[in-house]
Amino acid sequence: MQGRLIHFLLLAIIAIGAGSSGYLISRERHAPNAPSLPSSATSPQTAVDNLLRTSFATTEGQWQTLAAWRGEVLVINFWATWCPPCREEMPMFSRLQTKYKDKNLQFVGISIDSVSKVREYQSIEKLAYPLLMGSPDAMSLSVALGNRAQALPFTVLITRQGTLDSVKLGLFSEEELEARLQALLKQ
Numbered sequence: 001m002q003g004r005l006i007h008f009l010l011l012a013i014i015a016i017g018a019g020s021s022g023y024l025i026s027r028e029r030h031a032p033n034a035p036s037l038p039s040s041a042t043s044p045q046t047a048v049d050n051l052l053r054t055s056f057a058t059t060e061g062q063w064q065t066l067a068a069w070r071g072e073v074l075v076i077n078f079w080a081t082w083c084p085p086c087r088e089e090m091p092m093f094s095r096l097q098t099k100y101k102d103k104n105l106q107f108v109g110i111s112i113d114s115v116s117k118v119r120e121y122q123s124i125e126k127l128a129y130p131l132l133m134g135s136p137d138a139m140s141l142s143v144a145l146g147n148r149a150q151a152l153p154f155t156v157l158i159t160r161q162g163t164l165d166s167v168k169l170g171l172f173s174e175e176e177l178e179a180r181l182q183a184l185l186k187q
Contacts, residue, residue: 044164047144051076052162054141056110056132059119064132072104073184074158075177078134078142079109081117085171086153090127092174096181097128103185104160110134112152159184 042050052067066074077093079086090109097107107129111118118131134141139150146167147154155172157165157180165184 042144044145047141048156048158048162048164050144051141051156052158054138056134056138057115059115059122059131059133064130066108069106069108070162071160072106073160073181074156075105075107075181076156076158077107077109078139078147078152078154078156079111080113080152081111081121082113083152087121087125089153089171090125092172092177094126094128096174096178100181100185101128105181105185108132110138112136112138157181157184159187 052070053065055063055065057063066076075093075096077086077089079090081087093107093109097105109127109129109131110133111131112134115133118133122131139147142154142156143150145154145156145164147169149169151169153169153171155168157167159165166180
């Protein structure tokens, strides 16, 4: 009996550790990766163009495309309120948005959640960047950008020229993201 309990606890610790890197929506196993370019049948540029053209609702019910921020370095983060790693990195995104707001940098969160949950989260966590409403179907946009595991958080970095720089499945460290952003902002 005690052996089974120890075995169960070890499995639980491993599962929690794996979950902190990115919350899996599907059963496909995928290790978190460093920023990279996607590998899919759709070209990276086609995937970015589709993402920028897609209309998303704000939490107030207005529709917006990401193309509104063309000419800026875009950090697009797919997230959900029920995803602990997503909530963990959002305050850091907000700090970096504030720090680089005058440098043509824009963070945008695309939530795979309900409007009521996102509004509730916004009332607790004051963020310096907009949150748009995706749907579970919005995950297909992230898949085209390389998120085959359909996991969260998933972050996309797009250059001022509207091309894909890199993607990241799982948590960004502040040092890693800020170094990448500084390089992109110099271009």
